[in-house]
Amino acid sequence: MIKLVPGLFHNEQQTKQELCDFILHTNQLSIGQQCSNFEQSFAAWQGRRHCVLFSSGSSANLALIQALLNLQLLERDHLVAFSALTWATNVMPIIQLGLEPIPVDVELTTLNVSSQTFQSVLDQHPNIKMLFLTNLLGFCSDLEQITSLCAERNILLIEDNCESLGTEYLGRKLGNWGLASTFSFFVGHHMSTIEGGAVCTDDPTLDRMLRLVRAHGWDRNLSDEDKVQIRQEFQVDDTFFANFTFYTLGYNLRPTEITGFLGSNQLRYLPQTIQLRHRQWQKFNADLSRNPDLIHQTTSHLSLVSNFAVPIVCHTKTIADQYINRFKAADVEIRPILGGSIPEQPFYRQAYGETKHLTNARIIDQGGFYFGNNSGLTAMEIDLLHQLCLGQTVLSAVVMPV
The missing domain is CATH 3.40.640.10 (Type I PLP-dependent aspartate aminotransferase-like (Major domain))
Structure with a gap:
């Protein structure tokens, strides 16, 4: 995995x-x-x-x-x-x-x-x-x-x-x-x-x-x-x-x-790992920006991007479900984007009722997930993730011992 x-x-x-x-x-x-x-x-x-x-x-x-x-x-x-x-x-x-x-x-x-x-x-x-x-x-x-x-x-x-x-x-x-x-x-x-x-x-x-x-x-x-x-x-x-x-x-x-x-x-390891995450993000983002299924993230205003996870935000929940299934089938651990739209969470709704004006947060909540952008990714794993970012169906990167 x-x-x-x-x-x-x-x-x-x-x-x-x-x-x-x-x-x-x-x-x-x-x-x-x-x-x-x-x-x-x-x-x-x-x-x-x-x-x-x-x-x-x-x-x-x-x-x-x-x-x-x-x-x-x-x-x-x-x-x-x-x-x-x-x-x-x-x-x-x-x-x-x-x-x-x-x-x-x-x-x-x-x-x-x-x-x-x-x-x-x-x-x-x-x-x-x-x-x-x-x-x-x-x-x-x-x-x-x-x-x-x-x-x-x-x-x-x-x-x-x-x-x-x-x-x-x-x-x-x-x-x-x-x-x-x-x-x-x-x-x-x-x-x-x-x-x-x-x-x-x-x-x-x-x-x-x-x-x-x-x-x-x-x-x-x-x-x-x-x-x-x-x-x-x-x-x-x-x-x-x-x-x-x-x-x-x-x-x-x-x-x-x-x-x-x-x-x-x-x-003492932080500067090195930040630079590595930045380089990996640039490569993943290049793939994501070519994929018409996804809402593209704008980072040109940032001179350095340091994220520990790469978000995938799809135009619809139906498309998101397809991508979630592809990532799972490829044995990639994924999660929702944080807590999603927090006003949609039970503790908040119980206290304040429904909040209707958070259109974008709801789209991201329903159509988004992320995978890890960590410093331990291997070349094979990165290649598999690139293919998934492009919308391709791929096999797991796990190599079974002979």
Whole structure:
């Protein structure tokens, strides 16, 4: 089978050995120096001032929205727009924390929210306070115009960059356009820490609040300077009690030292694997663009495309069913495009009823799926995938032993 994820890690055997050696020789596995080391390295790689490591990408989403509420940058019942084509845990924290979710349709040719689709929602809901923008599958639309639109209206912009690590638009990495961005290091994403996620930001106040939210609302993982400041602010002057003072609403969303160690370990392979994914995407996209059964993705505005999966979007569900059967017959692992149109999911429909204006998200939901664009694809597997992208019926790439 051509799997979405060929293994647990890049350079897997060496990574496993290094992980075993680390566990055998370390005296600490709870959050500590390994996590801090990775935060510094990843912030530098991404080009952000701050990185806060979390137990997962989903917990990073939750912590970020809680932090914005704690800082009163958002208030309960505020309207929060989100990309309709996304993952469930981008939307669930909005609902769970008392905000009002407003879905925004996407463009068929980018799979992402554009300034035009966002503007149409703003015309109906002019009081939107935040846009939680998903950079879906290594792509984006006219993000520069979206950023300007948010700035003009004092709308907070945060990015879910879990699927677009390394993609560059107008010379800037995705994940560097809003106040903050979230990342996932789950197995199968661009780099794996098994579980794990992060928030990146340039804002020191938000960075401090994220660290409070991550660990019960206490200050143990703040810098010494920030500890002094917050203890003075709340008149906590006893070190013994300060370690058990809860300053704000928070959770236990802490990573482990294993997460931090694996993050630093896998980060060294990231530039190479991103370039490989980019080259593979260019070849697959050349095939897809020649296939009249498919809706073609526009990526000419992106100088580097870093996606861990290749989307196939068919004009109709009937055509999609045919392609799904071909990929399955060829023993290629495929999945729907994320959570599809999230407002179509049961949890959302139960709370908000039917949403009718998300035409493109529904087309992609019904007519789309993806296969893996991973760094472990063999030449034979790539050739088979090329044929499938062109609409051909092919046999499995698995070679049976003699």
